[in-house]
Structure formats: C-alpha cells, structure tokens
Amino acid sequence: MAALLPARMLERPADLTRLAKLFHALSDETRLRIVGKLLGGEQCVCNLTDALDAGQSRLSFHLKALKDAGLVSDRRAGRWVHYALNPEVLQEIKNFIGSVREGAARCC
Amino acid sequence: MAALLPARMLERPADLTRLAKLFHALSDETRLRIVGKLLGGEQCVCNLTDALDAGQSRLSFHLKALKDAGLVSDRRAGRWVHYALNPEVLQEIKNFIGSVREGAARCC
DNA sequence: TTGACATATCAAGCTTTCTTTATATATTGA
C-alpha cells in the first residue's frame, strides 16, 4: 500500500476499505486517548484502565478496534497483556495523507 | 493545533474532539472516493455525481460531512457548486500522524 | 487443583451514522 499513489489507492476497493478502517479506528476519542497513552511506549492494559476512566470491557472493546485495524499489536506476558503502537502503519497513513495533500496543493 | 505535540493534543478535550471528527470524515469509502476525485483539483458536484455512482442527496450528505470537518471548501459559481480539498488541514493531519509515529518509533 | 486476578467476549439497549425518497432553495434563461 505504501508504494501506491493516493489517486490509485482511492480507486481500488481493497485499499479504500483498508483506509476507511484505519481512519475509523482513529475516529473515536477514547481510542485517541489510548493512542496518547501508548506514545510513551508499550503499556499494560491495567495501566490504561487506570489512566483512562474507562471500564474494563469498554477498554477491551476499543483496544480490539485498534488492533483489528492494525494500529497496535498486543503481547501477552503472563497474566498481563501489553499493547504498543505499530509505527509502520502510522507511516503508511502519514504517507497517504501526505500525497493527498501534495495532490491538493499542486493543483489549486 | 499544528504546533502542539500529539501527547498534548491527545489530552486536550477540544483537540481530541476535532481529531476524532477529522478522522471520522475520512472513515467512509464514499468520502474517500470523493477525496480521490478532488485530487485533480476543484470539482463541480455534477462531475462527482457522474464519477461516483452515488445518488444526489447521498453525495450531498457526504460532501457536507467533509465540509463540516474542514477537509473541503465549497464555492458557488452560478448554479453550480465546486468543492476543493483544503491542503492546510491535510497538512495538520499529516503532522499529527507524523508525530505520533515518531513517538511510537522512538520508544519501542 | 483451586482461588484470585487480568483480560476478552457476549448480549441487550441505546445512539449515531448512512441511505433513500421527497421536498425545499437558489440560480439561470426564456
């Protein structure tokens, strides 16, 4: 995906679907706050439960949304599960938005 | 917004709300296809109606969503309305994702 | 093996978003 121009991606159904899912994962305030907590590095779910005022199943729901979109990875360590951001996927999004911006700026 | 570090933005309710709205605007395949059509420059709604197979009111609904989020601007020219991408807002999103990515890559 | 703890999943209800059809508004040309 990273190699494609946005003009192409925005015509390919599979890429459209993937992009929409990525942006959807980022379109919720609770999930954005989770992303904020993960900026400091991998975090145990238990830390997130404390930091955000979200109930346990709610947090789990949003972590799953982020994970399904590919924005975060999880790693079980004993009884705890740690989540971390996926820099490559963030880079893909940045590249995509960057090329859209370039396209927009070039012609207007 | 552009000047703030993501760590800060992701703690400020107003910024969280704005970011969530921006990403929500990008989280729909029809709207992404509209963005694709606007890469070539400002487009009349009538061109978009032809290019996408969306009905008129549906297209109008999605254009409004993009406009409310600040991603596009509209300009009436007589009987026609033209929509165009807003490069500055795209730049803001790119900067935001870029800093999140850097934060993610730095620590992991 | 049992009990306690961390996390995930499920189900139900509620809210938001999207689609469709119908109607309204704005602009132009006759």
Place this chain on the structure above:
DNA sequence: TCAATATATAAAGAAAGCTTGATATGTCAA
C-alpha cells in the same frame, strides 16, 4: 415571472457503533 436545472435539507427506516453488565478464558500462586 415561470420553468428548468443544480444542489441542499428533511424525514424515516436500516445499519453500524458504543456502552454496560454478565460471563468466559487464560494464567499464576498457593
């Protein structure tokens, strides 16, 4: 002014997403 055209808005139903409370799964320590 009237008819035609372009676009927006409204209303209603369908679909998707979110929250909450209950239950299930998995892991450890005793």
